[in-house]
Amino acid sequence: MTTMVKVAQLAGVSISTVSYVLNGTRHVSDETRQRVLKAIEETSYRQDALARAMRRSRTDSIGLIVSDGGEPAFAEMIRGVEETAASQGITLLLANSAEDPKREARAVEALLGRRVDGLILARAAGSGPEALSEFANSNTPLVLMDRLSADPYDQVGVENREPTMELVEHLVAQGHERILLIAGDTRVATLQERHDAFAEAMAAAGIAPSDQLTVIAFEPAETDAGIEAALSAAEPPTAVIACSTVLAAAALRRIQQRGLRMPEDIAFATFDGFAYADLFEPQLTTVRQPAFQVGATAAELLSKRIADKSGKPSVVRLAPTIEYRASTAPRPAT
Amino acid sequence: MTTMVKVAQLAGVSISTVSYVLNGTRHVSDETRQRVLKAIEETSYRQDALARAMRRSRTDSIGLIVSDGGEPAFAEMIRGVEETAASQGITLLLANSAEDPKREARAVEALLGRRVDGLILARAAGSGPEALSEFANSNTPLVLMDRLSADPYDQVGVENREPTMELVEHLVAQGHERILLIAGDTRVATLQERHDAFAEAMAAAGIAPSDQLTVIAFEPAETDAGIEAALSAAEPPTAVIACSTVLAAAALRRIQQRGLRMPEDIAFATFDGFAYADLFEPQLTTVRQPAFQVGATAAELLSKRIADKSGKPSVVRLAPTIEYRASTAPRPAT
DNA sequence: CTGAAAGCGCTTACAG
DNA sequence: CTGAAAGCGCTTACAG
Structure with a gap:
């Protein structure tokens, strides 16, 4: 060289x-x-960026740890981070925790050891507060992405309460009362928020809560069993809300298996949604989060924090868009 | 610290x-x-990994440049690379060229400047031979992923000839003669190979080639126009093969718009395919590439090359699986 | 079984 | 307007 x-x-x-x-x-x-x-x-x-970094104690690189690089929403966020970083001459170090807190911890160590100037973290579902303790003493800036917490860090995620309530109102206005919420792993803050907003909206609509109509599950098999039980109940739901893409896929499989038509037999709405969603038949009502923007914002917050470590952390909530589609069209009068 | x-x-x-x-x-x-x-x-x-790397002249990091991080197949490959690297204690530096040769060149510079131990590159469509010249002199190992070339580097991609020919035979056996091939940007080696194999298979089946039934296009708008023209021709195709996910989406939109039923009005098959493909109605015949495995193999080839820089480059072709689904079911006799 | 010292390739006060 | 030299935090021959 x-x-x-x-x-x-x-x-x-x-x-x-x-x-x-x-x-x-x-x-x-x-x-x-x-x-x-x-x-x-x-x-x-x-x-030589290495020698330069060593002298300047600054690497012009940032770390990103995602909990599930396979999910479309995360793939988009990764792109948002990468693009924003690249435009500032910052290199991205990427790690995937695959929802495993141990892998997450190892990734944090590895990236910190590489002296990234800052870190963006979408935490694994089961990751406890220890994961963040590393940053309390260290002065490497941290930005929490997608899955927020009460801890004092810069954060960016999406609004969950408003869209959930709006969605419920939309369904209730169509006469739905037995609405199945597939909440999934409520240890994930995002999913817990959607769950709570659902309960609030139902209460506001004067509909009594029902345990049969809420699926909380930490594993795919549990999710499937919960959905199956709900659909085969004596009084099955007339509408379904899935709180993530994976949950939506699980529900749609069951719905197809049972030969239920949407929206005639059952109305359907999902958070996050699918890539190439316009190809689905019927098209699905979707609360779509601005995932690329979430990633881009995370990178920007991090840049700012790297430039100025003083000042209070800011929490940014981006607003999703609700795309109303055929899967929740008003049911024909019976 | x-x-x-x-x-x-x-x-x-x-x-x-x-x-x-x-x-x-x-x-x-x-x-x-x-x-x-x-x-x-x-x-x-x-x-401190930096100081350590400087002394050892080895960073235990590798670079990955993909041409389109948004496509599901690439997202999977990224995961395959990340996982394999992580399991060996190697950190991944990720860059996205977004099919732009200039961004690709900049990413190569940035990663080489960071002294990655090796680089995996899925080249941008329009990227010329200059992109590789950087590596001819440098002794940083390079592995080409997905989009292969004749250059003397380690490479990993998928088999294209066999599955394409098998797919054509499958359609021809069902009586199809007017088969539309949506080849897309044939500057991409993968797409060129599928195009060539298609021509070969058609010739083998004794079907005369037709320019009307091949869409080669470098831009989305061109693709759309080409598909539209083919579908509205006097003698429209009875079957369609899309050579990538994006091309498939473009074709399916047109097919839906025209209210064509699959497979009754038109048979349909695609390469690569969609995430959550089991939710599509009808389900699509798909040549599915082992994308995760492609990424994992790229990382392994790179490891080996880093460990031993002598020896001839190896070219690995992984075999896709053809999933025959309802979209190419035999047409009912007319 | 252990230590003192050179050196990886840079940046940046200090000095002129 | 430019140069000589210290030092970033390590690893590894060299020496005992």
Whole structure:
């Protein structure tokens, strides 16, 4: 590899001058600068980011740990982070915890050891408060993404209460009373919030809560069993709300198996939704979160925090859009 | 930040000893080792990967540049690379070229500057041979993923010829002769290969080639126009093969708009396919590539190459699985 | 069994 | 306008 020494020799200057030319951090006479530039060209010299980082104690890189890189929403967030970071010359170090708190902890260690300037974390479902303790002492900035908490960190996620209530009102207005909520793993803050807002909206509509009509489950098998039980109950739901893409897929499979038509036999709405959703038949009413924007905002919050570590953490909630589609069209009068 | 110096002082040893304990690279007496370990614990010391990398000239990190992080197949490949790397203690540096050769070139520079031990590259559609010239001189190993080339690098992608031919035979056996191939951007090697295999299979079946029945397009708008023209021709196709997920989506939209039923009015098959494909109605015949495995293999090839830079490059082709579904069921006799 | 010291490739006060 | 030198935090021959 070519180093500054070779460039300096070729240009007949000191390595300091090469450095100053490279970074524009000191005035260098035009003639000298040209010689240096030419030498850089000829040797096809490339700055060593490692050595530079070490000296400056700043790596111009950030870490991102997601809990499930496979989910479309997260894939979008990753893109949002990557794009925003790249536009500022920041490299992204990516890790996937796969919802495993141990892998999450290891990823945090690995990234911190690589001295990222900051970290964005979408926490694993079962991850306890220990995961964050690492950051309490360290002065590496942390931004929580998607899955928020009460801890004093910069955070970005989506609004959950309003859209959930609006969705419930929409269904109630159509005459639905037995609405099945597939809440999933309520240890995830997002899902807990949607669950709570659902309960609140139902109460506001004067509909008595029913345990049979809420599926809380930590594992796919439990989810399936819960949905199956609800659908085969004596008084089955007339509408379903799924709180995430995975949960929606589980529900749609059961609905298809039973040959239920949407919305005639059962109305259906989901959070997050599917890629290429316009191809679904019928098209699904979806609370779509601005996932790319969530990622982009996380990267921006982190940049700001890296630039200025003082000041109170800010919590940003982005508003989802509710796309009303055929799957919750008003039922024909019976 | 705690450094080795603090640990050494606390343990009453030299920093060399701390280093040897940390890395297990030299025998250290039990008693000394315990003292060092205790000091590490007490100071919550964490090794600085940067300084370590600089000394060892090895970063234990690899770079990955994908051309479209949004496509499901690439998202899966990213996961495959990440998981395999993580299991070996390797950190992943991720960049997205978004099919832009300039962004690709910048990403290569950025990652090389960060001294990744090796690079995995899924090239942008329009990326010329210059992109690779960087590696000809450099001795940073490169693995080409998904989009292969004739250049002498380790590569991993999928088999295209066999499944394409099998798919065509399947359709021809059902009586289809006017089969529309949506090939897309044939500058992408994968798509060119599928295109060529299609032509070969049609010739083998004794069906004359037709320009009207092949859509080659570099832009979404062109693709749409090409599909539209083909479907509204005097003699429209009775079957469609889409060579990627994006192309399939474009075709399915047109098919739905025209109210064509699958497979009664038109048979349909696609490469790569959709996430949650079991929810589509009808379910789509799909040549599904083992995308996760492609990523994992890329990471493994890279590991091997990093460990041993001599030896001929290996080209791995993974076999896709053809999932025959309702969208190409035999047409009822007319 | 352990330590003192060189050096990885840079940046940046200090000095002229 | 430019250079000599210290130092970022490690690893690893060299020496005892």
